[in-house]
Amino acid sequence: MTVRLSVVSYRTPVHNDWCPGCGDFGILSSVQMALADLQIPPHQVAVFSGIGCSGKTPHYINAFGIHTLHGRVLPFALGAKLANPSLTVLAVGGDGDGLGIGAGHFVNTGRRNVDITYIVFDNGVYGLTKGQASPTLARGLKTKSLPKPNINDAINPIAIAVAAGYTFIARGYAYDTKHLKELIKMGIQHRGSAFINVLQPCPTYNDITTKEWYAGEDRVVEGKPLPRIYKLEDEGYDGEVKSADFDEMNAKKIQAITKSFEWGDRIPVGVFYRNNFIPSYEDRITENIKDYYSNPPAKQAIASADGRTIVSIDDILKEFLV
């Protein structure tokens, strides 16, 4: 019996305490829609999160939901995926979480290309601790609760993701759920580490990069706002690597990095870079453990029915026998 799964299948009755109008709602429903579109049974999905407003996301999703530590979402997610590679593993978290305290994990995850999808809620602030500057807030900006303008420069998450080795890199917008949903689906279906940075307005603490600002309501042309956000695919941008050719890969990486610096009047969303020619970490493991996919760590029998170990170390012991 196959029951068709709908968005409702991925909801929980847990009370959602995000501020009204928060961009997080859009990201949450995009994730749920993506899972429903792909018809992945909830028990085969594990959603991990860090700490922050964004960190509460798993509690609102009907799937294994693991709300971890500040900055540590990726190691948890990787551990689960490597122990059971048949799971669909999503990692979500704030920009402070992933690019500040968790920056080391963000970079090193790129080196491995484990098949997970990582979504960063980029609101420019530390929401849950009341609006301090996050690593993506530009220098000179003074959001509502900052006592002084920010004197740190912003980092560029897309460019870092390219340099770190992520093989699917995209940017979405929290209020364009249809588009974001498609990015998340592509991320899940991509075999390797997918990074999706989502522009997420925080109406409570970020009064600069607001929904209205993204929509260009401050610059009306002929009675109509001129939106800042545009879609890469609408302008013929193609971030996909077409062959395993080293030069082509590099050219596509440089293209993505160049594009990622476009900001201000025009802000691109969509797929910046996609490369299907880099083996996943799981594939790399199979070079040493041939049956890794069929007998991964979480699935291996370790004991007989009466609790005896089934391992034989007779052969290994030879090197120690005297």
Next chain:
Amino acid sequence: MGSTKISWMIGGAQGTGVDSSANVFSRAAAIYGLNVFGKREYYSNIKGEHSYFSVVISDGPVRSTMDEVHLLATFDSETVVRHAWEVMGGGGIIYDSMAVNEKITSIPTLEKPVLERIQMRLSREGVGETVGDVLEVARRGGVRLYPIPYMELLKKVGELTGEQQLSALSRMTNTIAVGVSLSLLSIPMNHLETALSQVFRAKAKVVKSNVLAAEVASEYVKNHFASDFPYRVEPRAKTKKLFISGTSAVALGKIVAGCRFQTYYPITPASDESVYLEDHQVFDIYHEYPHLKEVEELNGHGSIVVVQTEDEIAAINMVSGAALAGARASTATSGPGFDLMAEGLGWAGMNEVPVVVTLYQRGGPSTGLPTRHEQGELLFSIFGGHGEFPRLVLASGDIEEAFYDVARAFNYAERYQTPVVHILDKALANSNMTVDVFDPSKIRIDRGKLITSWDTSLGTYKRFKFTEDGISYRTVFGTENGIFWNTGDEHDELGHITEEPSLRDRMMEKRMKKLEIADAEIPDSERVILHGDYDAPYLILSWGSTKGAIIDAIEYLASEGLRFAFAQVKLVNPFPTRFLQNLMTQYRKLIVVEQNFTGQFALLLRAKTGVQADHLIVKYNGRPFSFSEIRDGLKEAVIHGSPRIVKRSGG
């Protein structure tokens, strides 16, 4: 029946093969049928600094090193200068006859305080400052001198093997030192050949030329010092044994215990374990269990995924992720790494995740003495991390125990669904000893309330359901109808955030209850091991790798009429309070032995039982207790009554 112990030492600059020559010597002795215990001392350095191996061989059990050296094998001046003082009267020093004129001030790696100490001793003896003068002082103390013309012997080896290159030949210098040692000790040369082929696996040419070198050495000894060395030991009955290091034993323990996911960030001395695991990633499965479908699916072999992470924070948290997916998972680290794991350990405690951390203590604080020994993390392993959560802390006393304890650690973790710290140390990690062949059939695997499916007629699955014993059924990722949530926040039975005070109370009590259950369930015999003379007037209390030196010392002291009982505490959390309270009343004096400054175990003992130990024997210079130090320390305690005794030996 008394046993004979002979202590042998070899030293040299790091990177010149001291390790492998000690390994070859030890194996040759072990193959001969002797028991062997060897410890390695080295600087946090790759090439050039002094390192040495201290080995005890015996016809009886041997579990520790001793300060007195019977035979010192050297091939460089620094080893002579540093260690000649440790050789006992009647013992011997093997040295390079060409080096006697070297000035001790010309040894660049000798630290100033060491040099000054030696200069003072030499001037007190009224001699000069050469290597020869050091040897002269030793000779006056009754030490026999064995000058070896290494250069000449190497040339001979060159003639025999056809090897012309001096650099290739000089690599055999230490084999000559080993050959001379074995000859002086009358250990048959044929065992050396077997040992060499084990150590230099598959390098037949290397083995062959080294055998030749040893023969040349042996010939030289016969011609010059025949039956001159007074100490020797012969094996009793020969049984098959393992000669193995602590890190390898733990790695094997993990494979056997079903650990299938290991993470690590490189750190001394813990990473040897993970590197060994990665090297033995795929292993055999018994074919005797074909009736189990799951076992059949393995097709005769199992495997472990080993991940080198970006830091220890990732290491512990990846382990939690893997454990939630259903794998037995662990990480191995040392002090600085364990500090970084504190937050992750608390998360696992809060979410009742079975994780095992193998903690190899080393000299702290901070980077401390990265390659040296200490037991400075007892209290941190029990209390480290913010807030309160249950954890079990298990301390192994020696290499053999460590192998079997790994399975216990995993069983505790899964049974009580909480983190377990398996606390070990550098001394155990880097010693090698002969042990009885490991017997995996003694091991039982207990996965506790792990379930593979959930029957919805029982209602919604609740990961943190309140139960009598505080332990709830545990599903893993992928279990249909078994979905759960985890959070580091306080949570309800489903795993969703709550700040409701009464729920908080109940959840806190649920988690802590598990420690009470563990305390009630785990038998005393698994928690405390009694050694020595139960009816003695004095009780020694200790934990961890001090075990060997203590047992060796009390066996020795028994021959002098001094009797001790020894309680080796293995499960330090939950603490065996009642058992120790009862036990301690039966003794006149209590002596705590441990390797730290503050006496952490003594403190814990007092906190838990209200009993203050009468004597504390401690050491914190980074070198493990020798048998000799414990022997002397126990005498100081019971004869002179000193309350705090600090030991300071070791090079």
